[in-house]
Amino acid sequence: xSKIDFDIAERIDWTADVAPIAWPGDPEAAARTQLRALRKxxxxxxxxxxxGASWPYAVISLAGFATWLALFPxxxxxxxxxxxxxxxxxxxxxxxxxxxxEGMHGNLRWNTSKSAGKSQTRRDxxxxxxxxxxxxxxxxxxFTVARATHIAHHTHCNDPVRDPDYCDHAPxxxxxxxxxxxxxxxxxxxxxxxxxxxxxxxxxxxxEAAQRHGLLYHLGFLAALSILAWTGHAIAAAMVWWLPxxxxxxxxxxxxxxxxxxxxxxxxxxxGNTRVFRSRCGHLLSAGMQYxxxxxxxxxxxxxxxxxAFYALRPVLEARGVDCSALPQRD
Amino acid sequence: xxxxxxxxxxxxxxxxxxxxxxxLLIQIMALGGFAGPWxxxxxxxxxxxxxxxxxxxxxxxxxx
Numbered sequence: 001x002s003k004i005d006f007d008i009a010e011r012i013d014w015t016a017d018v019a020p021i022a023w024p025g026d027p028e029a030a031a032r033t034q035l036r037a038l039r040k041x042x043x044x045x046x047x048x049x050x051x052g053a054s055w056p057y058a059v060i061s062l063a064g065f066a067t068w069l070a071l072f073p074x075x076x077x078x079x080x081x082x083x084x085x086x087x088x089x090x091x092x093x094x095x096x097x098x099x100x101x102e103g104m105h106g107n108l109r110w111n112t113s114k115s116a117g118k119s120q121t122r123r124d125x126x127x128x129x130x131x132x133x134x135x136x137x138x139x140x141x142x143f144t145v146a147r148a149t150h151i152a153h154h155t156h157c158n159d160p161v162r163d164p165d166y167c168d169h170a171p172x173x174x175x176x177x178x179x180x181x182x183x184x185x186x187x188x189x190x191x192x193x194x195x196x197x198x199x200x201x202x203x204x205x206x207x208e209a210a211q212r213h214g215l216l217y218h219l220g221f222l223a224a225l226s227i228l229a230w231t232g233h234a235i236a237a238a239m240v241w242w243l244p245x246x247x248x249x250x251x252x253x254x255x256x257x258x259x260x261x262x263x264x265x266x267x268x269x270x271x272g273n274t275r276v277f278r279s280r281c282g283h284l285l286s287a288g289m290q291y292x293x294x295x296x297x298x299x300x301x302x303x304x305x306x307x308x309a310f311y312a313l314r315p316v317l318e319a320r321g322v323d324c325s326a327l328p329q330r331d
Numbered sequence: 332x333x334x335x336x337x338x339x340x341x342x343x344x345x346x347x348x349x350x351x352x353x354x355l356l357i358q359i360m361a362l363g364g365f366a367g368p369w370x371x372x373x374x375x376x377x378x379x380x381x382x383x384x385x386x387x388x389x390x391x392x393x394x395x
Contacts, residue, residue, distance in 0.1 A: 182393075185388075185392060185393040185394060186343070186344045186388055186389065186393070187392015215336060215340070218340065218343065219339070222346055222350060225350065225351045226346075226350030229350065229351045229354035229355055229358075230354050232354075232358070234354045234355035234359075235355065235358055237351070237355075242351070
């Protein structure tokens with residue numbers, strides 16, 4: 001008789017009314033039946049969060065990009081305080097990452113009655129590409145690089161070698177904040193180095209194109225800043241592009257990469273590669289990353305629905321062994 | 332070509348120093364009404380500072 005997986009059995013809520021329990025037969029078969037029932041229940045709940053209007057992401061990305069462009073003449077003509085411009089540009093950079101991220105997962109749809117994750121039309125593909133490219137310009141990341149490395153992060157989450165975001169690991173929040181800066185230093189094997197390394201290892205035509213785009217963006221950004229600066233607009237370039245990009249990237253690395261995956265030594269399984277945590281900064285400032293487990297389980301659920309999806313899925317997650325104790329039982 | 336690009340990327344802190352830091356410093360000094368130290372013009376000081384800091388970043392691998 002095969003060994004009973006007590007670890008699995010212990011995590012199952014045996015009182016849940018989800019499926020007939022195959023008892024007193026083979027206990028392992030009973031555990032499997034329960035797990036299958038849990039999986040079915042999980043999928044049924046998750047699918048309820050797939051549909052919904054994604055057009056606000058497209059509108060926000062377009063409006064954000066237009067506003068960001070407008071900040072240059074507004075700052076140059078002294079129509080806006082450079083510090084205010086810097087703040088607005090930083091928010092646009094962060095927001096752009098969020099809208100671009102939906103594009104990375106192909107979640108944007110022309111036809112809102114269709115679920116994300118189902119087959120895309122050509123128009124859907126173009127919409128995701130467009131939103132992705134324009135959203136990420138303020139933080140100077142080519143969409144192809146972001147998409148390929150982000151999918152690698154999902155596929156190999158918390159793998160020290162194959163997860164391109166693993167370099168953000170740090171023992172505490174202060175060290176993590178420091179690392180957001182340190183990992184951007186020219187001689188450090190930080191984010192840029194690891195993204196390049198992972199893209200080279202992929203070896204696909206898409207990854208090669210992404211590397212070319214990365215190089216073009218790197219040199220293009222330098223050229224654009226230099227042209228703006230030497231034509232007398234250095235302060236505008238610094239306050240609308242260079243500094244907001246630094247601030248936005250630090251926020252993104254800390255909030256979207258370090259916080260939900262800390263301490264990165266967790267199991268690599270789909271239920272264990274993120275953590276559920278209570279943020280001191282609140283839901284909005286932490287961009288809902290407390291519920292990042294939902295994103296890793298169902299990347300096609302758009303970010304604004306992760307919180308609701310978490311509370312709907314919480315009993316299933318807890319049955320699967322996810323530690324949800326950091327958050328209250330109900331929102 | 333790859334070699335040239337690699338060298339170019341390696342030198343970007345220096346290029347950033349003369350391309351961006353230098354004019355930024357010059358314009359900040361002009362805005363604050365500061366003259367260049369040691370009898371240098373703002374442009375000469377900005378370029379020396381930007382190029383020096385950029386070269387240091389290339390050499391050390393860090394800006395600070």
